[in-house]
Amino acid sequence: MPDVFLLALLVVAVAIGWWLGRRERQGAGRRSQPPALSRDYFVGLNYLLNDQQDRAIETFIGALEVNSDTIETHLALGNLFRTRGEADRALKIHQNLLARPTLTAGQSDRVQLELSRDFLALGLLDRAERLLQSLVRDSQDDELRDTARRLLADLLEREGEWQAALDVALPRLVRQHDDIRRAAAHWLCELAEQERHSASPVLARRHLRQALATDPHCVRANLLLAAMEHDTGQYKPSIRLLRRIPDQDPAFTPTILEPLARAYRLLDDEEGLIRCLQELLEQAPCTSVITRLAETLRHHHGDDREALALVTEQLDRAPSLGAMHYLLTLYRHNASGEEDERLALLQRHTHTLVQALPRHRCRRCGFSGERLHWQCPRCRNWGTTKPITGIEGE
Numbered sequence: 155m156p157d158v159f160l161l162a163l164l165v166v167a168v169a170i171g172w173w174l175g176r177r178e179r180q181g182a183g184r185r186s187q188p189p190a191l192s193r194d195y196f197v198g199l200n201y202l203l204n205d206q207q208d209r210a211i212e213t214f215i216g217a218l219e220v221n222s223d224t225i226e227t228h229l230a231l232g233n234l235f236r237t238r239g240e241a242d243r244a245l246k247i248h249q250n251l252l253a254r255p256t257l258t259a260g261q262s263d264r265v266q267l268e269l270s271r272d273f274l275a276l277g278l279l280d281r282a283e284r285l286l287q288s289l290v291r292d293s294q295d296d297e298l299r300d301t302a303r304r305l306l307a308d309l310l311e312r313e314g315e316w317q318a319a320l321d322v323a324l325p326r327l328v329r330q331h332d333d334i335r336r337a338a339a340h341w342l343c344e345l346a347e348q349e350r351h352s353a354s355p356v357l358a359r360r361h362l363r364q365a366l367a368t369d370p371h372c373v374r375a376n377l378l379l380a381a382m383e384h385d386t387g388q389y390k391p392s393i394r395l396l397r398r399i400p401d402q403d404p405a406f407t408p409t410i411l412e413p414l415a416r417a418y419r420l421l422d423d424e425e426g427l428i429r430c431l432q433e434l435l436e437q438a439p440c441t442s443v444i445t446r447l448a449e450t451l452r453h454h455h456g457d458d459r460e461a462l463a464l465v466t467e468q469l470d471r472a473p474s475l476g477a478m479h480y481l482l483t484l485y486r487h488n489a490s491g492e493e494d495e496r497l498a499l500l501q502r503h504t505h506t507l508v509q510a511l512p513r514h515r516c517r518r519c520g521f522s523g524e525r526l527h528w529q530c531p532r533c534r535n536w537g538t539t540k541p542i543t544g545i546e547g548e
C-alpha cells in the first residue's frame with residue numbers, strides 16, 4: 155500500500171471526523187446526539203490504524219451520509235479508488251451518489267463526469283461516450299463541459315474516430331490548447347491518408363490544407379502533400395513542398411532526404427540535388443545531409459575528392475559517429491591489402507555503434523526507436539517524436 159494513499163485516507167478520515175463533529179454540535183441544541191455515527195467513525199479509524207484500509211473505507215462510507223456537506227468527501231474517496239486502480243469501487247461510490255435525489259444539477263454533472271472517468275478506466279467506452287456526449291450537450295458549467303469535451307475527444311481518438319474527435323475539439327479546444335491543436339492537425343492527416351488510399355485526392359488535399367491552417371508547424375501535412383504530387387508525376391511541386399519542411403522544423407530534415415533525392419533523380423537533375431543539399435546543410439548541419447551530399451558529389455564527379463573534403467571539414471566542426479563511419483568507407487576506396495583489412499576492422503565497430511543508435515526520439519517522454527511515430531506510443535503526444543540529428547536544440 156503506497157504511503158501517499160494512506161496519507162490521503164487519513165485526510166479523508168479527518169474530514170469525516172470534522173463533519174461528524176460539526177453535525178453533532180449543530181444537532182445538540184435540537185435533539186439528542188446520534189452516537190452510532192461517532193462509533194462507526196472510531197471503528198473506521200481503528201481499522202485504519204491497524205493497517206486494514208479496505209475495512210476502514212467501507213466503515214467510513216457507511217458512516218457518511220450523502221448530502222451537500224459530504225459530497226466532496228465522497229468524490230475524493232472515489233478518485234482515490236480510481237487512482238489506486240480500483241475503478242470498480244469508484245464506480246459504486248459514484249453510482250450511489252448519483253442515486254440521491256437531493257443533488258443539485260451542478261453536483262449531478264460533477265458526479266457524472268467522475269462516473270465517465272470510471273467507465274474509461276474500466277474500458278467501458280460505449281457507456282463513457284454516451285455519458286460524456288450528454289454532459290457536452292446539456293451541462294450548464296462551461297469548465298466542466300470543456301473537461302468532458304477533452305475526455306470525449308481523447309476517447310474518440312483512441313477509437314480512430316478522427317472526424318468525430320475533430321467535431322468535438324473544434325473550434326473551442328483547438329483554440330485553447332496547443333496539444334489539441336497539434337493533435338487536430340494529425341487527425342486531419344489521418345483522414346487525408348484514408349482518403350488518399352480510397353482514391354479521393356481532392357478531399358485528401360482539402361484536409362491537408364486544413365491541417366496546415368490548424369497547425370502551421372504540421373510537418374506531416376507537407377510530407378503527405380509532397381507524396382501526392384510525386385505520385386502524379388509532379389516532381390517540382392513535390393520538391394517545393396518538401397523544402398518547406400526544414401522551415402517548419404529543422405529537426406525533420408533527415409525525413410525529407412529520401413523523397414527529395416527520388417524526385418531529383420526522376421527529373422534527372424543531380425546538380426539540382428547537390429545545390430539543394432548544400433542549402434540544407436547550411437540550414438541544418440546533420441550527419442544524414444553530410445553523407446548524402448558527399449555520396450551525391452562522389453557519384454556526380456566520379457571521384458572521392460570533394461566528398462572527402464566535405465566530410466573531413468564537417469567532422470572538424472562537429473564530431474559525428476555516422477560521418478566517421480562514412481569517412482572510413484571513403485578511405486577504403488583507396489586502400490588495399492593490410493591497410494584495407496585494418497580499416498574494415500574499424501568500420502565493423504563503427505557499424506555496430508551506428509546500428510545501435512536509435513533514429514527517433516520523443517521530445518516529451520524520451521521514448522526512442524527506429525521508426526518515426528507521428529503519435530508517441532508511450533505518452534500519446536502527436537508530433538513530438540522526431541529524428542535524432544544532434545541539432546535537436548530543444
Ligand SMILES: [Zn+2]
Pocket residue numbers: 516517518519520521530531532533534535538
Ligand atoms: Zn512520448
